[in-house]
Amino acid sequence: MPVHFSRRAFALLAGVSLALAACTQAEPQEILVMEWDGYQDPAFFADFQTANPNVPVTFEYGVSDADILGKMEAGSQADVFHFYSGWQQFYVDQGLVREIDTTKLTNWDKVPDSFKEQGQIDGKQYFLPWDWGFSSILYNTDEIPEVTSWDALLNPDYAGHVSMWNDGPAAVTVAAYIHGWDETAITDEQLAQAEAEWIAQKPLNTFYWSSEYTDLCPGIMDGTIWVAYAWPGCYATALYEGTPVAYANPVEGRNSWIGFYGISADTDSYELALAFLDAKLADVTMANVVNLFYYGAANQDVMDAIEDPILIEAFGIDDPAILETTNFTPPVTDAQRTAWTAMWARVQAE
Amino acid sequence: MLGRRGTLPFLVGPPLLWLAALFVAPLFLIVLFSLRPESGMVAPGRPWDPSLVQYIQVLKTPSFLRLLGTSTLIALGVAAMATLLAYPLAYFLAFRARARATLYLTLLLVPFAASYLLRIMSWKLMLGPAGVINSLLSSAGLISEPLDLIFTRPAVVVTLVYVWIPFAALPILAAMQRIQPSQLEAAADLGAGPWARLWRVTVPLSLPGALAAFFMVFIPTVGEYVTPTLIGGTGGIMYGNLISDFFGRGGNWPFGAALAMLMLLLTVVLVVAAARAVNLRRLIS
Amino acid sequence: MTSLARPGAGRRPSSAIGVGRTRVPLRGFYLTILILLYLPIGILLIFSFNPSQRLAFPLQGFTLDWYQAVFADGSLLRAARSSLMVAAAAATAATALGTLVAIATLRFRFRGRSILLGLAVLPLIVPFAVIGAAMFLMLVSLDVPKSLLTVMLGHSVIALPFTTLIMLSRLAGMDPALEDAAMDLGASYPTALRKVVLPLMGTALLSAWLTAFVVSFDEVALANFLIGGDPTFPTLLYGRLRFGGQLPVLISMAVLLTFATIALSLVAVRLARRRE
Numbered sequence: 001m002p003v004h005f006s007r008r009a010f011a012l013l014a015g016v017s018l019a020l021a022a023c024t025q026a027e028p029q030e031i032l033v034m035e036w037d038g039y040q041d042p043a044f045f046a047d048f049q050t051a052n053p054n055v056p057v058t059f060e061y062g063v064s065d066a067d068i069l070g071k072m073e074a075g076s077q078a079d080v081f082h083f084y085s086g087w088q089q090f091y092v093d094q095g096l097v098r099e100i101d102t103t104k105l106t107n108w109d110k111v112p113d114s115f116k117e118q119g120q121i122d123g124k125q126y127f128l129p130w131d132w133g134f135s136s137i138l139y140n141t142d143e144i145p146e147v148t149s150w151d152a153l154l155n156p157d158y159a160g161h162v163s164m165w166n167d168g169p170a171a172v173t174v175a176a177y178i179h180g181w182d183e184t185a186i187t188d189e190q191l192a193q194a195e196a197e198w199i200a201q202k203p204l205n206t207f208y209w210s211s212e213y214t215d216l217c218p219g220i221m222d223g224t225i226w227v228a229y230a231w232p233g234c235y236a237t238a239l240y241e242g243t244p245v246a247y248a249n250p251v252e253g254r255n256s257w258i259g260f261y262g263i264s265a266d267t268d269s270y271e272l273a274l275a276f277l278d279a280k281l282a283d284v285t286m287a288n289v290v291n292l293f294y295y296g297a298a299n300q301d302v303m304d305a306i307e308d309p310i311l312i313e314a315f316g317i318d319d320p321a322i323l324e325t326t327n328f329t330p331p332v333t334d335a336q337r338t339a340w341t342a343m344w345a346r347v348q349a350e
Numbered sequence: 351m352l353g354r355r356g357t358l359p360f361l362v363g364p365p366l367l368w369l370a371a372l373f374v375a376p377l378f379l380i381v382l383f384s385l386r387p388e389s390g391m392v393a394p395g396r397p398w399d400p401s402l403v404q405y406i407q408v409l410k411t412p413s414f415l416r417l418l419g420t421s422t423l424i425a426l427g428v429a430a431m432a433t434l435l436a437y438p439l440a441y442f443l444a445f446r447a448r449a450r451a452t453l454y455l456t457l458l459l460v461p462f463a464a465s466y467l468l469r470i471m472s473w474k475l476m477l478g479p480a481g482v483i484n485s486l487l488s489s490a491g492l493i494s495e496p497l498d499l500i501f502t503r504p505a506v507v508v509t510l511v512y513v514w515i516p517f518a519a520l521p522i523l524a525a526m527q528r529i530q531p532s533q534l535e536a537a538a539d540l541g542a543g544p545w546a547r548l549w550r551v552t553v554p555l556s557l558p559g560a561l562a563a564f565f566m567v568f569i570p571t572v573g574e575y576v577t578p579t580l581i582g583g584t585g586g587i588m589y590g591n592l593i594s595d596f597f598g599r600g601g602n603w604p605f606g607a608a609l610a611m612l613m614l615l616l617t618v619v620l621v622v623a624a625a626r627a628v629n630l631r632r633l634i635s
Numbered sequence: 636m637t638s639l640a641r642p643g644a645g646r647r648p649s650s651a652i653g654v655g656r657t658r659v660p661l662r663g664f665y666l667t668i669l670i671l672l673y674l675p676i677g678i679l680l681i682f683s684f685n686p687s688q689r690l691a692f693p694l695q696g697f698t699l700d701w702y703q704a705v706f707a708d709g710s711l712l713r714a715a716r717s718s719l720m721v722a723a724a725a726a727t728a729a730t731a732l733g734t735l736v737a738i739a740t741l742r743f744r745f746r747g748r749s750i751l752l753g754l755a756v757l758p759l760i761v762p763f764a765v766i767g768a769a770m771f772l773m774l775v776s777l778d779v780p781k782s783l784l785t786v787m788l789g790h791s792v793i794a795l796p797f798t799t800l801i802m803l804s805r806l807a808g809m810d811p812a813l814e815d816a817a818m819d820l821g822a823s824y825p826t827a828l829r830k831v832v833l834p835l836m837g838t839a840l841l842s843a844w845l846t847a848f849v850v851s852f853d854e855v856a857l858a859n860f861l862i863g864g865d866p867t868f869p870t871l872l873y874g875r876l877r878f879g880g881q882l883p884v885l886i887s888m889a890v891l892l893t894f895a896t897i898a899l900s901l902v903a904v905r906l907a908r909r910r911e
Contacts (some may be wrong), residue, residue, distance in 0.1 A: 038877030059863035066601015075775045104705050207501050222480035222691060292878055334549040338389040341600040348587050349413035351823040361739040365732045369754050372792045376769030392693055443660040456900040458789035461672045462849040463896040475690050492756045518769040520846060524805035524839040538695055559804035566800050594764045610765045617760045
C-alpha cells in the first residue's frame with residue numbers, strides 16, 4: 001500500500017511541477033504566419049529578421065482568401081494571417097482575430113488614415129493594412145488605341161485576345177461597374193444577367209488567368225493578349241520589357257484592394273506578433289513590396305520616395321484624380337460570395 | 351517458421367492499416383463534408399445536420415453534369431490512346447532493349463523530375479500563337495493567322511496522352527516480362543509468323559498489363575485539372591477544375607466534396623462494370 | 636536467348652522472338668518519344684543561359700548569373716533536398732506496400748481480397764487537392780503538426796495505386812510453382828518471397844519506385860496543404876513564380892535537378908548491372 005501511495009504522490013508531484021514549469025515559460029520564440037505563396041520570401045519580413053535574427057518565421061499557405069479563412073476556422077495555429085479586402089467582417093464575427101495594440105507600433109504613423117480605417121471594424125483596429133493595388137484593364141496600345149470602360153473585356157472586336165481573371169466575385173464586380181449596379185446589393189436578376197453576359201464572352205476569351213507572372217504576363221508580352229483584367233504587376237513588367245501597354249482609367253473607376261494582416265485570437269505570441277507586424281510596416285520591407293512585387297505599400301514614406309517613372313505611372317502617384325474615382329472592394333457576405341462563385345463555376349462549365 | 355497462411359496477415363496488415371489511417375479516414379471526412387448544408391466557411395467544431403443539399407445542387411446544374419460526361423469521355427479517349435501508343439514502347443523495352451531496358455526505362459521517366467509547369471511553359475513557347483512554330487510558318491508565308499495549337503480542348507487531350515505514354519508503358523512492360531522466350535519459340539515451331547506470334551501469344555499474355563495501364567490512365571484523368579488550367583484555355587476546362595476551384599479559390603469545401611464524391615461514384619461504377627466485363631478475376635487468378 | 640545462337644538449326648534466327656526487326660521501327664518510336672520528352676528540357680537548358688527575364692526568342696546573350704544565383708540561394712537547394720528526401724521515402728513506402736498488396740491479392744484467396752485491391756487503387760480517383768484538403772482536416776483535428784513527414788505520408792498514399800498496378804502486372808501469371816519449390820526445399824514463405832520472387836521482379840520494382848518518386852517529386856496540390864515550415868521544391872517554385880524576375884533562376888534549378896536525376900539514375904543502373 002505505501003509503495004502504491006508514494007508512487008502516485010510522486011507522479012502527482014512530477015505532473016504539478018511540470019505544469020508549473022510550463023506556465024512560467026516566457027512566450028515561445030517563434031512565429032507562424034498564414035500567408036500567400038510567394039510572401040515567404042525573406043525580403044518581405046527583412047526588418048523583422050534583422051531585429052530578431054534568432055526567431056524562426058514559419059509559414060502555412062493558403063491559395064485564396066476563402067482558403068485562408070477556411071484554414072483559420074479549421075483551427076490553424078498561425079499567429080498572424082494575411083488576407084485581402086472584403087473579408088474583414090468574417091474574422092471578427094467568428095472571433096478569430098485579436099485587436100491590435102497600435103500604441104506598440106512604431107511605424108503606425110506612416111500609414112495613411114484612410115488605410116487605417118479600412119482595417120477597423122466598429123472603431124476597433126483589428127487589421128493592419130500592408131499592401132495594396134489596383135485592378136483595372138491592361139491593354140496593348142499598338143492594337144487598341146484607348147480603353148475607356150470596363151466593357152472592353154466583353155467587346156467582340158477583341159475576340160481571341162481577351163483574358164479575364166479566373167475569379168467569380170471579380171466578374172460580378174466588373175458587371176456591376178458596367179451596369180452601374182450596387183456591388184453590395186446584387187439581385188438575382190442582376191446575377192443572372194451577369195452570368196449570361198460572361199457566358200457570351202467566352203468565345204472572345206483566350207484563357208482565364210490564375211497566376212499573374214506565368215499566365216498573364218507572357219500572354220501580354222508576346223502579343224497574344226490585347227486586353228485583360230490585371231493588377232499593376234504585369235503592367236510594370238510589360239513596361240520594363242518594352243511592350244507598348246497602358247493601364248486604363250475607365251469611366252466607372254478602377255477597383256482597388258488592400259492586403260491586411262490580423263493577429264489570431266488564439267495566439268500565445270501576441271507581443272512577438274505585434275513586433276512582426278510593426279517590422280512589416282518598416283521602410284526596407286515595404287520598399288521590397290514596391291520594387292519586387294509592384295504592389296503599393298501602406299507606408300506613405302516609402303510611397304513618397306518612389307522615383308522610378310514606371311512605378312509612378314503604375315501606382316498613379318502623380319494623378320490624384322485616379323484615386324478619387326477608384327472603387328474600394330466592399331465587404332461581401334457569405335451568401336453573396338457563395339452565389340457569385342457558383343455562378344462563375346457555371347460560366348466555366350458551360 | 352511462417353508458411354503461406356501465416357504470412358498473410360503481414361502482407362495484408364501494413365497496407366490496410368496505412369490506407370485506413372491515411373486515406374480512408376480522410377476520405378470519410380470528405381464524405382462528411384459533402385453532407386454539410388452550409389456552403390463556404392466550414393469550422394469542423396460547429397454542429398450541423400446532414401443533408402443532401404450539396405448533391406442536389408450539383409445534380410440540378412446541367413452544365414456540371416455535361417462537363418462530367420465530357421471529362422469522362424476525354425479520359426476514356428486519353429486512356430485508350432495512351433495504352434495503344436505505350437504498347438509498342440513496352441514491347442521495345444521488353445524484347446528489344448534487353449540488358450539496357452532498365453536504362454532506357456529510367457531515361458523515359460527522368461524528364462518528369464523537371465517541373466511540369468516549366469515544361470509546359472516551354473511547349474507554350476513552341477506552340478503558342480506567338481511561338482516558334484507559328485512564327486516559322488507565318489514568316490514562310492504558309493499561314494496568315496496563327497494556328498490554335500494551344501488553349502484548346504484537343505491540345506489538352508494531346509498533352510495528356512503525351513504525358514501518360516511513358517507511365518502506361520510500365521505495367522505493360524511488367525506483364526511482358528513474364529513471357530518466356532520458350533513460349534514464343536514454341537509458337538514459331540508450330541508455324542506462327544511474327545504477327546501471329548504477337549497476336550496469339552504476346553498480346554494475350556500481356557493483356558493484364560494493358561488493362562492495368564488503361565485503368566491507371568483513365569481513373570485520374572477524369573479528375574484532371576492541372577493540364578486544362580495551363581493550356582486548356584477558355585474551352586478546355588475539365589470537371590476536375592470545378593473541384594479544385596471549390597477547394598481552393600472558391601472556398602466551398604462542402605460543395606467541392608459533393609462534386610468529388612459524384613465523380614468518385616461514377617468512376618467506381620464504370621471501373622467495376624469494365625472489370626466485370628473483362629472478367630478480371632479470370633485474368634488475375 | 637539460346638535460340639538466337641543456333642542459326643544452323645533451320646530456323647529464322649533474328650525474328651525468332653517477337654515481330655520482325657526491320658518492319659516495325661520500334662527503336663525509332665522509342666527515340667521519338669524520348670526526343671519529345673527531352674525537347675522541353677532542352678529549351679529550358681537554352682534559356683537557363685539567357686540573360687532575359689522572359690521565355691521568348693530571340694536569345695539575348697549568354698550568362699551564368701542564374702546558375703550562380705541558384706547556389707547563392709540556400710533556400711532553393713534546401714527545398715530541392717527536401718523534395719528528394721520526401722520523394723525517396725514516399726517511393727520506398729509506396730513500392731513496399733504495393734508489392735505487399737500485389738502478393739496478397741494474387742497468391743491468396745481471402746475475404747475482402749477485392750476490397751484490399753480496390754482500396755489500394757482508390758486514391759487514383761480522388762484529385763490530389765481533395766486528398767490534401769482531407770488530410771489537412773484530419774491533421775488539424777488531431778493536432779498533428781504539418782511537416783515534410785506529413786507530405787511524405789500523403790505522397791505515399793497517392794503513389795500507391797501506381798506501384799500496386801505495376802507490381803500486380805508483373806506478378807499476374809507468374810508461376811506460383813517457384814515459391815512452392817522453394818518451400819518444398821525448406822524455406823519459409825517470407826524467405827521464398829524474398830529470395831525467389833522479388834529478385835525476378837527487379838525491373839518492375841524499379842519501375843514502381845521511379846514512378847512513385849516522380850509522382851511525389853513534382854507534386855504540388857497536396858503538398859500545399861501538408862507542408863510545415865520546409866517547402867518542397869514544387870511548392871517553392873509555384874510560390875516564387877508569383878514574382879516577376881524569379882523565372883530564370885527557377886529554370887536553372889529545374890535544369891540542374893533534371894541532370895542530377897539523370898546522373899543518379901545512370902549510377903544506380905550501373906551499380907545494378909554490376910550486381911548481376
